[in-house]
Amino acid sequence: MRKRLGQVWRAAGEPAGVDRITPRETPIALSFDGRPHTVLMASPGDVEDLALGFTLTEGVARLEAIAGVEIRVQPGGLVVDIRLVEGATRGRPRPRSLEGRSSCGLCGVQRLADAVRPLPKVSEGQIFTHEALQRALIALEGLQPLGSLTRATHAAAFASADGRIVLVREDVGRHNALDKLGGALARAGVATRDGFVLVTSRCSFEMVEKVARLDCPMIVAISAPTDLAIQKAQEAGVTLVALARADGHTVFSGAERFGRASLPLEGRA
Incomplete structure (x- = not known):
């Protein structure tokens, strides 16, 4: 983090100087077994x-x-070089030709077929409550030290079914924050099928894709989803909740995970 000087202007009042703490944004080159793949702009x-x-x-x-x-x-x-076990089953990384900006999850992807790929079905069986979701949302507000200082980063968190925050990661990019969370969950051996992910951003389809590949049954976003995000969530069996605020939230797919009291979403425009 760095402290920068700025000048605040308001319609009612004189300009005033201000100190502002800003987050760092650094090029991070990822390679697999020494072969360059992409460059992410990340914290x-x-x-x-x-x-x-x-x-x-x-x-x-x-x-x-x-x-x-x-x-x-x-x-x-x-x-950063990720070394893979020789002979292990591996997928084909999406070929990229450009750096991945902090605001973009698919920068540099060269083919349409690589941009929107089929998703695996997530595990079934977990039931959540609206109250637990709201508890996690409120708790997350106080667990973003970088965001509190800079007001310029995103957070991704994993919560247990009862709404307890288990892990949080922050980054200047929403996709990077979610990837960091995924890595932390894997290293900690957390059973992702037993809880849900919260993100302090909008929910685009690639955020749903990342959650599905982590085998997590629900993603909660504070901002709105795209139409493709809802479509991909339905395809993968992911419960998508968005517009999550202090006074409530909206369920766009997978409402059955909230029990019998939930309204059916299929066939509604």
């Missing part, structure tokens, strides 16, 4: 979690196929 913390989470949520390899992660500091940023 330079929890980098190993980011590498593991990216590998898992992009469908490159399962956790048991990852032999190790090597991080090297270079003048222009960080170089």
Whole structure:
């Protein structure tokens, strides 16, 4: 983090100087077995979690196929090499030709078929309550130290079914924060099918894709979802909740996970 000087202007009042703490945004080059894959613009913390989470949520390899992660500091940023177990089953990384901006989850993907891929079905059986979701949402507000200082980052958190926050990761990019969370959950051995993910951002389809590949049954976003996000959530059996605020939230798919009191969503426009 760095402190920057600025000038505040208000319609009613004189301009005034202000000190503002800003988050760092660093190029992080990811490679697999020494072969360059992409460059992410991300916050330079929890980098190993980011590498593991990216590998898992992009469908490159399962956790048991990852032999190790090597991080090297270079003048222009960080170089991270993910080493995969020889002979282990691995997916095909989506080919990329550009850096991944912090605001974009698919920058540089070269083919339409690689942009929107079929998703696995998540595990069934978990039931949630609206009250637990709201408890987790309120708790998350106080668990974002970087966001509290800068007001310029996103958070991704995992909560247990009763609404207790288990892990939180922050980053300047919403996709990076979710990848960091995925990596941290995998390293901690957390059973993702037993809880849900909260993100302090909008919910686009690639956020649903990452949650599905983590085998997590529900994603909760504080902002609105896209139409494709809802479609992909239905495809993967993911419960998608958005517009989650202090006074309530809206369920867009998978309402059955809230029990019999929920309204059916199928066939409604």
